[in-house]
Amino acid sequence: MTTSKPVKNIPPHPMDSLLRTERIPHIWCPGCGIGTVFSAVIAAIKNTGWDPNSIAMVSGIGCTGRMAGYIKLDSFHTTHGRALPFATGLKLARPQTKVIVVSGDGDLFAIGGNHFIHAARRNMDLTVICVNNLNYGMTGGQQAPSTPLGAKTTTSVNGSPEEPFNFSYLASACGATYVARWTAMQVRSLRSSISEALEKRGFSFVEVITPCPSSFGRRNRMGSALEMLKFYHGRSVIRGDIDPKDASMDIDKEIVVGKFVDIERPTFLDHYEKFNRPQMPPWRSMHPDNQKGR
Amino acid sequence: MNGDEACCEGALAVGCRFFAGYPITPATEIAESMSRRLPQLGGIYIQMEDEIASMAAILGASWGGVKSMTSTSGPGFSLMMENIGLGICTETPCVVCNVQRAGPSTGLPTAVGQGDMMQARWGSHGHYEIIALSPSSPQEMFDMTIRAFNLSEYYRLPVIILADEVVGHMNERVIIPREDDIEIINRRKPSVSREDYLPYEADADGIAPMANCGDGYRIHVTGLTHDERGYPAMNAKAQEQMVTRLVGKIRNNRDKIISTKNFYLDDAEVVVVSYGISARSSMKAVRDARNEGIKAGLIKLETIWPFPEELIRSIAPQAKAMIMAEINGGQMVLEMERCVGGACPVSLVGNYGGAILHPNLILGAISKAARGKT
Numbered sequence: 001m002t003t004s005k006p007v008k009n010i011p012p013h014p015m016d017s018l019l020r021t022e023r024i025p026h027i028w029c030p031g032c033g034i035g036t037v038f039s040a041v042i043a044a045i046k047n048t049g050w051d052p053n054s055i056a057m058v059s060g061i062g063c064t065g066r067m068a069g070y071i072k073l074d075s076f077h078t079t080h081g082r083a084l085p086f087a088t089g090l091k092l093a094r095p096q097t098k099v100i101v102v103s104g105d106g107d108l109f110a111i112g113g114n115h116f117i118h119a120a121r122r123n124m125d126l127t128v129i130c131v132n133n134l135n136y137g138m139t140g141g142q143q144a145p146s147t148p149l150g151a152k153t154t155t156s157v158n159g160s161p162e163e164p165f166n167f168s169y170l171a172s173a174c175g176a177t178y179v180a181r182w183t184a185m186q187v188r189s190l191r192s193s194i195s196e197a198l199e200k201r202g203f204s205f206v207e208v209i210t211p212c213p214s215s216f217g218r219r220n221r222m223g224s225a226l227e228m229l230k231f232y233h234g235r236s237v238i239r240g241d242i243d244p245k246d247a248s249m250d251i252d253k254e255i256v257v258g259k260f261v262d263i264e265r266p267t268f269l270d271h272y273e274k275f276n277r278p279q280m281p282p283w284r285s286m287h288p289d290n291q292k293g294r
Numbered sequence: 295m296n297g298d299e300a301c302c303e304g305a306l307a308v309g310c311r312f313f314a315g316y317p318i319t320p321a322t323e324i325a326e327s328m329s330r331r332l333p334q335l336g337g338i339y340i341q342m343e344d345e346i347a348s349m350a351a352i353l354g355a356s357w358g359g360v361k362s363m364t365s366t367s368g369p370g371f372s373l374m375m376e377n378i379g380l381g382i383c384t385e386t387p388c389v390v391c392n393v394q395r396a397g398p399s400t401g402l403p404t405a406v407g408q409g410d411m412m413q414a415r416w417g418s419h420g421h422y423e424i425i426a427l428s429p430s431s432p433q434e435m436f437d438m439t440i441r442a443f444n445l446s447e448y449y450r451l452p453v454i455i456l457a458d459e460v461v462g463h464m465n466e467r468v469i470i471p472r473e474d475d476i477e478i479i480n481r482r483k484p485s486v487s488r489e490d491y492l493p494y495e496a497d498a499d500g501i502a503p504m505a506n507c508g509d510g511y512r513i514h515v516t517g518l519t520h521d522e523r524g525y526p527a528m529n530a531k532a533q534e535q536m537v538t539r540l541v542g543k544i545r546n547n548r549d550k551i552i553s554t555k556n557f558y559l560d561d562a563e564v565v566v567v568s569y570g571i572s573a574r575s576s577m578k579a580v581r582d583a584r585n586e587g588i589k590a591g592l593i594k595l596e597t598i599w600p601f602p603e604e605l606i607r608s609i610a611p612q613a614k615a616m617i618m619a620e621i622n623g624g625q626m627v628l629e630m631e632r633c634v635g636g637a638c639p640v641s642l643v644g645n646y647g648g649a650i651l652h653p654n655l656i657l658g659a660i661s662k663a664a665r666g667k668t
Contacts (some may be wrong), residue, residue, distance in 0.1 A: 020525075022351070024300075052512065053508060053510045054508065056508070059528050068514070069516060070512055074357075074508065074511075078354075079517055082380075085342060085346070085348075086353055087352025088314075088340070089355035090355065091316060091356060092312065094355070094359065094508055097358070114344065115347055118343040143357070238546060268340075
């Protein structure tokens, strides 16, 4: 855990305007893939040209959860697994704000799995970025719902006996309007997918397969961070036209990447307004279409 | 109207425009009323997937600048505990109404209980102070929900309403005051520039002005121990500073927060202390005792937490005995015993839930105490 101390004599970085620079250096391990995802998120946000005061970031607990602490937006680092319901409340109270949820695989799909399926089902207008590093990094590398069958972690030293989730398939089955998956090496595609996800109305989901060299990589003898990046990239196959259920996520065989879902569907607020419209003219003022902002 | 509906109307009257909840007996009518009424007022009702999500959602909505609440009963209250702690740590105004039923576990869903008093005080992990109110009638459900919001907005924390099944389900006349006669307190806003604003820098009274999401202050809010900037600070000194203030803002203002209604205390020899529906049984018992010539008095707790320590301490030496009447195996009686400190005998009239306390039970205890037996 690093305490915040100012770093001197470092020239400004193009992303400084969206960074809490006084909090750098960050706590992430050398070679961690979160930094890549973080900079892709910032680049995508800048690309939208939106007023930063009309964007908020919500995270849960874990390595990725710390992103909210480094981004210079209204940012909320909540409890483990609960980023999505917190974001749901925030979004419904401020429909004019773009709410981005960033979290890890354990946070979003183990402890927070129920919230994920319901937020997607409701089509809450949120953009969810999942950093999938195949284990729990913050606590030292335990088995997660993403851990490949047979992979070694500190709580599965002989190999994980559980079959993992395929998050992108799950997201699409639950009703997400936008689903994409990339590895952390495919930065340009990742950035453009995050941009598209941000622009999408409804529940958009981007999954990033990232190296965790300190824990997952070390225990599974995957080599350095760079070797892990190259390994995941080497296993990846771009298939944009594929049925999400066939978008295999298997690090031993094939990691199918690409954009799997891009559809239109009314959001929770669209339906809420429609069904309640007869009795609620004042409520119209809360609808994003009637709001200034982004 | 019934107590649950009165709670809803009180919340709407004080400006609540967001409700996230999950159905649970005997609090369901609050959610049902909210789902009907909020759309009429431009607000949002959302039924979440569980009480964990409900609690998280009202915290999020509160940071979005909208007054928010949820309602539940024992099992759901248990699920809310972690995020109530997040609300305490991040100083998020919101209201949780717990219409208590008998536990443990699923217990008696449709029958009364007052067994969550200590859970409200200590249910979330770590050390903190809480504010909890206890209404005894639908009218008080209305009035105290308003007060709960005002306290939560002023002191910046989740405020708990500890109602019970009988108060929630009983129908009585509720007088709704004119709009102008309802006191509404809103959260204090920052008065300094965006550059100079420190989200957790408190004013002299221990309360930090609150910038909402979208106000342009670009705040960071975390459940980690944090400094005045709101940034994580992982050391014992920061922990000491943060918790000292979280605790202090309630403890140092307890005179303004604590509220009791005292009856026949001037010459009382036997003092009954009670709250919620049990306070009404107690009132009847105390009046009956007076008719029998026993000098009995009643302290009705309107705030459960903070507990009126000073009042109990000052009353105890003049009393022959003090009695706590509550529908549990003895929770607030422990707190009373602590405050009495041996100055007079203390006893409990209670049951484990399922039925209200019959006034005769309390009257019996009063008579016994008046005769010098406890």
